[in-house]
Amino acid sequence: NAGVTQTPKFQVLKTGQSMTLQCAQDMNHNSMYWYRQDPGMGLRLIYYSASEGTTDKGEVPNGYNVSRLNKREFSLRLESAAPSQTSVYFCASSEASGGPDTQYFGPGTRLTVL
Amino acid sequence: GQSLEQPSEVTAVEGAIVQINCTYQTSGFYGLSWYQQHDGGAPTFLSYNALDGLEETGRFSSFLSRSDSYGYLLLQELQMKDSASYFCAVREGGKLIFGQGTELSVKP
Numbered sequence: 612n613a614g615v616t617q618t619p620k621f622q623v624l625k626t627g628q629s630m631t632l633q634c635a636q637d638m639n640h641n642s643m644y645w646y647r648q649d650p651g652m653g654l655r656l657i658y659y660s661a662s663e664g665t666t667d668k669g670e671v672p673n674g675y676n677v678s679r680l681n682k683r684e685f686s687l688r689l690e691s692a693a694p695s696q697t698s699v700y701f702c703a704s705s706e707a708s709g710g711p712d713t714q715y716f717g718p719g720t721r722l723t724v725l
Numbered sequence: 726g727q728s729l730e731q732p733s734e735v736t737a738v739e740g741a742i743v744q745i746n747c748t749y750q751t752s753g754f755y756g757l758s759w760y761q762q763h764d765g766g767a768p769t770f771l772s773y774n775a776l777d778g779l780e781e782t783g784r785f786s787s788f789l790s791r792s793d794s795y796g797y798l799l800l801q802e803l804q805m806k807d808s809a810s811y812f813c814a815v816r817e818g819g820k821l822i823f824g825q826g827t828e829l830s831v832k833p
Contacts, residue, residue: 642819651733653812653825654768661819669820701767711758711773712816718767 612637615717617702623723624692632687632720634702642705643685644669644714645677647698654701660685692724727751727817729824736830737803745798745827747813755816757789757796762826763809771798771811803831 615636624630636643641662646654646669656669660679674696676688685704689696699721703714729749737743747757756775760768774780774789774796786799800807810826 644820654823656820656822659820667819703768711756711770711775712821713758713770713773714760714768714821716767716769 614638615702615704615715617700617717617720619720620718621721623725624689625725626693628692629688629690630692631689632700632702632722633684634686634717635684636702636704636715637683638704638706638715639682640704640706640715641682642712643679644703644705645675645685645687646701646703647671647696648701648719649698657687657700692722694724696722697724698722727815727822729813729815729822731811731813731824731827733825734828734830736832738832739803739805741803742799742801743803743829745800745811745813745829747796747798747824749794749796749813749815749824751794751815751817753817754791757787758814758821759787759798760812760814760823761809762812768812800829805831805833807831 618633644659645657658677660666663682699719702717705714731747758773759771762768772787784801789796808831812823812826814821814823
């Protein structure tokens, strides 16, 4: 099992460009999440999907859109990138069945917006 | 909403014991989790406490006091590889809220 995979690993954009970050999990998890992490900061939730067909805003959704394509895949789109969106983006998934609700993270996408 | 507080950094020597504290404010409590993140890597799950008391997993233990809205992560027999950031997290509905993280530096 690959767990949670993310593409691309690195990306450089110019201000105003758009791009989609891809995430897939092979653990048959119900819930998926997108976080951003800035230097010296914790993980801030952008959007999450509690189950296939649903998405909800997290703490910092402005400037982003998401699509839960199917149970495996959850993509994050930046329509018009801004330098403030320079960050490391992590996708995660969990069973969301109660208890610790352990989240499994992908390796991250390092995005720079010039 | 939820908020969590933890120290921004802690330094300890190899072989020592270190405790990383976390206090939280919640509107509903479902348990306290701990995650580890090495520099440049992805966060990984370490432990979870739903009830008061100590949970032990090898060199790592986690403690919870729900009446004090307080928990800690205890790392024993510190090794250089334990140098990392440690995050506490609480559930809010269908998502986790993370603290800002404690950077642990282990010195020889």
